[in-house]
């Protein structure tokens with residue numbers, strides 16, 4: 001097997017883990033008012049085991065759904081089927097109209113894209129190895145969605161600009177456990193929900209601290225200035241200063257608490273996307289933000305989101 005095929009096979013194997021009903025339930029609770037009269041499409045879900053199918057089938061009447069559709073993928077040329085449910089029998093999860101597909105259920109196939117166009121909201125845990133393509137397709141087709149993905153995806157060049165521009169955002173919960181085909185549990189520490197459905201958390205004010213010094217400079221030990229970019233480093237979210245109007249580099253976890261009425265996201269602190277916002281080369285010759293600590297030692301914080309408080313916001 002060629003090396004690339006080997007990688008593809010390994011990625012495909014790593015994609016086989018299934019979302020638990022309780023995790024779906026916990027996240028969907030925050031969007032209950034969004035489903036009325038909507039067509040929900042789960043396009044990476046075999047209804048024989050998918051808890052997404054089960055959840056929406058079970059809650060069909062309660063949520064006031066119009067239609068539920070799932071399709072699933074079989075590798076190779078194997079035909080698969082779609083199943084559609086329009087309500088009436090929430091007690092039998094197998095209830096629904098089964099229609100064979102001509103293709104293999106790949107979410108990118110013509111048949112699945114036609115179903116995508118029929119759908120209002122796409123909800124699933126797609127294969128992580130195809131996450132870039134998956135989200136690009138949803139954006140291209142202007143779909144609302146709630147999908148599970150790895151936190152690392154927030155740094156993808158195909159994903160970060162969408163977060164920055166408030167086209168998508170993070171959901172409420174981390175998803176920590178998944179079921180594997182052999183019945184074992186697979187644990188993750190960095191799996192989250194991505195969505196473009198509005199929710200209350202992104203309108204909650206993030207607590208900030210009042211810490212401004214009289215000379216218009218913040219305590220330099222607490223908030224060192226980067227040497228290669230005009231921003232200060234804020235190493236803990238709880239220490240974001242309320243009264244600083246310049247740019248700040250904050251840990252990635254900010255994205256989970258980001259309120260677009262309170263802050264704007266300017267960019268990311270490392271790599272090509274950092275270069276685009278004007279981060280210059282540091283002492284290591286790289287475009288990662290860097291500063292000298294109080295002992296004069298060069299420091300390069302692991303990863304930062306560059307943000308700025310919105311004009312006129314004094315919340316916190």
Ligand SMILES: C[S@@+](CC[C@H](N)C(=O)[O-])C[C@H]1O[C@@H](n2cnc3c(N)ncnc32)[C@H](O)[C@@H]1O
Pocket residue numbers: 015016017018019043044045046050051052072073105106107108124125126127128130
């Ligand atoms: C992480 S699993 C999640 C499965 C299910 N959505 C769930 O949450 O339980 C991702 C699923 O996507 C399927 N998949 C892989 N490539 C696909 C493709 N091109 N189109 C649709 N589904 C695909 C895999 O077979 C796998 O079952």
